[in-house]
Amino acid sequence: MFAVFKNIKSSLYIISISTFxxxxxxxxxxxxxSLNKNFLPAQKAVNNTERFIYPELVKKFYLLNCxxxxxxxxxxxxxxxxxxxxxxIDSSFYYGLIAKAxxxxxxxxxxxxxxxxxxxxxxxxxxxxxxxxxVFKDIYQGYKTKAWVTYDQLSKINAEADNDYLLQCxxxxxxxxxxxxxxxxxxxxxxxxxxxxxELKRLKQKKKTDSLTYVIHAMNMxxxxxxxxFEKKIVVNVPATRLSYYENDSLxxxxxxxxxxxxxxxxxxxxxxxxxxxxxxxYVPSSIIFNEFLPLIKRNPSWIDAHNxxxxxxxxxxxxxxxxxxxxFHNGYFPYSIRQSTGCDNALGVIKFNIISPFGxxxxxxxxxxxxxxxxxxxxxxxxxxxxPLSLGNKLLKNRLDxxxxxxxxKEQKSVPVKLDKPVPVFVVYMLAETVPGSKVKYYKxxxxxxx
Numbered sequence: 001m002f003a004v005f006k007n008i009k010s011s012l013y014i015i016s017i018s019t020f021x022x023x024x025x026x027x028x029x030x031x032x033x034s035l036n037k038n039f040l041p042a043q044k045a046v047n048n049t050e051r052f053i054y055p056e057l058v059k060k061f062y063l064l065n066c067x068x069x070x071x072x073x074x075x076x077x078x079x080x081x082x083x084x085x086x087x088x089i090d091s092s093f094y095y096g097l098i099a100k101a102x103x104x105x106x107x108x109x110x111x112x113x114x115x116x117x118x119x120x121x122x123x124x125x126x127x128x129x130x131x132x133x134x135v136f137k138d139i140y141q142g143y144k145t146k147a148w149v150t151y152d153q154l155s156k157i158n159a160e161a162d163n164d165y166l167l168q169c170x171x172x173x174x175x176x177x178x179x180x181x182x183x184x185x186x187x188x189x190x191x192x193x194x195x196x197x198x199e200l201k202r203l204k205q206k207k208k209t210d211s212l213t214y215v216i217h218a219m220n221m222x223x224x225x226x227x228x229x230f231e232k233k234i235v236v237n238v239p240a241t242r243l244s245y246y247e248n249d250s251l252x253x254x255x256x257x258x259x260x261x262x263x264x265x266x267x268x269x270x271x272x273x274x275x276x277x278x279x280x281x282x283y284v285p286s287s288i289i290f291n292e293f294l295p296l297i298k299r300n301p302s303w304i305d306a307h308n309x310x311x312x313x314x315x316x317x318x319x320x321x322x323x324x325x326x327x328x329f330h331n332g333y334f335p336y337s338i339r340q341s342t343g344c345d346n347a348l349g350v351i352k353f354n355i356i357s358p359f360g361x362x363x364x365x366x367x368x369x370x371x372x373x374x375x376x377x378x379x380x381x382x383x384x385x386x387x388x389p390l391s392l393g394n395k396l397l398k399n400r401l402d403x404x405x406x407x408x409x410x411k412e413q414k415s416v417p418v419k420l421d422k423p424v425p426v427f428v429v430y431m432l433a434e435t436v437p438g439s440k441v442k443y444y445k446x447x448x449x450x451x452x
Contacts, residue, residue: 142224
């Protein structure tokens with residue numbers, strides 16, 4: 001059952017939600033005065049949702065469940081299901097979670113207490129539902145990942161489908177065994193994730209708290225990245241200075257990267273790459289113009305010629321920089337752009353991959369290939385230089401990349417934009433622990449000092 005939802009979740013959600021809502025209406029129409037023994041006493045319901053983690057999802061869940069109790073009833077299976085949820089929450093550490101985040105103590109108290117009052121039973125039922133939704137969500141999507149991305153275009157787009165999928169999984173957990181199966185289904189089962197999970201158990205036994213923090217964070221980020229099940233995706237792990245390319249969650253390509261210096265760090269984000277630019281111009285960011293280039297050019301305008309640069313006005317016209325009054329320009333005032341002409345000497349190399357974000361950061365080739373020989377590769381102003389741009393280009397463009405054209409290193413070649421058939425998700429993340437070949441966990445230095 002869960003496999004059906006996982007493989008076609010996006011297309012089924014609208015159908016599933018509509019169907020359950022329709023059945024709910026039929027239930028109300030046919031119930032009359034004779035209420036099902038598990039039916040919620042709506043007339044006695046109170047607004048007690050302020051302490052819920054996901055009050056709107058709880059409300060939606062009971063609509064889909066035809067306003068029936070889900071955790072309380074006369075059969076022993078209800079007791080067993082509540083007990084199973086408590087077991088999952090009690091063991092949540094081994095998913096990289098914190099048990100107290102899911103009403104644990106209050107749920108235990110309600111489990112041990114006989115609830116006979118209908119209003120109290122309603123509130124207890126909803127509290128168990130809220131806890132189940134929260135722990136399902138974190139096992140599926142990762143815990144507190146929002147704090148680790150400055151810009152996230154992907155989660156927002158997929159939020160409704162993710163929530164509907166989780167509610168559907170919970171609705172199908174009609175007994176203790178199915179509840180446990182749902183948890184196992186929501187958690188990744190691939191080898192790389194299981195290596196991290198086993199490492200967590202090992203570190204817990206040895207009480208290695210620093211490494212423990214790294215592994216917990218990596219597990220949650222891994223779940224977030226992979227729960228989307230995108231057809232294609234690019235993942236850049238900043239501390240590892242490495243890019244990984246996946247198709248259908250299978251790793252097909254890895255390469256070294258050069259990333260931002262600690263003083264100009266590469267931002268962390270989740271977005272899409274929508275096109276490749278062949279023979280790109282490098283438009284110098286204003287921060288680099290003012291802080292680095294302008295003092296050099298004012299002393300010697302021929303510096304622009306030596307570095308294959310051009311001064312361009314707002315209309316895109318190339319100006320004669322030798323006729324400009326450089327003495328009039330200063331930090332904060334320079335009404336033009338500076339760009340580097342295309343070719344193999346360009347700082348972006350012969351290809352760059354546009355990324356939709358507010359940071360002006362992208363993946364690109366480089367004219368400085370020797371940087372990839374270094375073990376320390378934090379040299380850029382924030383952009384992501386990649387070791388094998390043509391290999392990545394062929395993956396993204398389905399082998400339609402004209403590598404001969406790029407390797408010819410034409411001078412003053414006009415830039416050629418090439419749209420991808422479909423935007424490809426890009427994750428730039430910060431994980432200090434990672435599974436590497438040989439089923440081992442490798443740890444990285446906290447170069448940006450982000451883990452406390």
